[in-house]
């Protein structure tokens with residue numbers, strides 16, 4: 001499946017972890033601002049526009065009222081900011097572009113940072129991986145869904161086609177190790193085992209490519225996208241090295257506000273609940289859906305002291 005071309009403004013910096021102090025509550029005038037001596041403050045607030053004496057000297061510098069065309073231009077011109085985990089060239093970036101064509105994709109260091117970035121209004125949406133056809137569920141994101149108050153507003157399935165990237169001149173027989181995201185390494189398990197290389201896990205596939213390139217490694221390669229090869233100026237030694245040609249990752253689209261489902265088309269719903277341990281509790285929970293002819297596409301069970309269950 002071809003990926004949508006990405007619009008990449010050069011100025012976008014990855015969001016690293018958002019510290020608790022970096023919140024958006026304004027707790028008064030920052031001390032670094034020049035303070036106005038109190039005696040120079042006007043007696044009346046200049047916001048009281050009914051009184052001529054309060055109008056600023058130059059009326060042309062006053063803000064002009066918003067017009068309806070300002071608002072319609074805003075709608076078409078402003079780009080949705082979409083957080084993803086990883087560096088430019090990560091599959092998640094391409095998935096964000098597929099989910100929201102023309103969006104401004106914002107790289108985040110961690111999954112958690114992407115959740116936080118939406119929650120704190122730094123971005124509008126997040127697009128995060130939830131499962132892969134070969135590697136299975138991405139449990140960290142299931143946990144984060146429970147901890148954060150974001151809503152699943154859609155999903156996108158992205159065909160992941162891995163390449164083996166190396167610095168110019170490096171050959172297959174030179175490779176001693178291969179770096180990538182653990183999911184990507186798992187998706188290329190057979191190929192990498194056949195090559196007899198050591199597999200090293202890093203935060204994301206594009207990060208692996210960047211590391212190999214910036215350290216000019218001659219004995220190491222990266223499993224990453226062809227887009228990452230372009231961005232970090234690496235050679236593609238092998239293409240489509242995933243163990244299954246139908247390797248797809250499902251990504252969730254997350255937002256602060258839910259989409260209220262209509263009755264015009266089918267909607268997929270996610271439910272998470274926990275059950276007290278006991279004989280037949282899972283059978284009874286599943287019966288609730290079976291009796292109403294509700295189709296379940298996936299169920300995940302975590303059995304700890306209580307039973308934690310995810311359904312789609």
Ligand SMILES: O=C(O)C(=O)C[C@]1(C(=O)O)C=C[C@@H](O)C=C1
Pocket residue numbers: 085086089090091092093129132138160181183184203204205206249
């Ligand atoms: O490392 C990347 O490029 C990612 O986008 C992450 C990720 C994942 O977390 O599963 C996304 C898609 C692929 O399955 C491999 C890695």
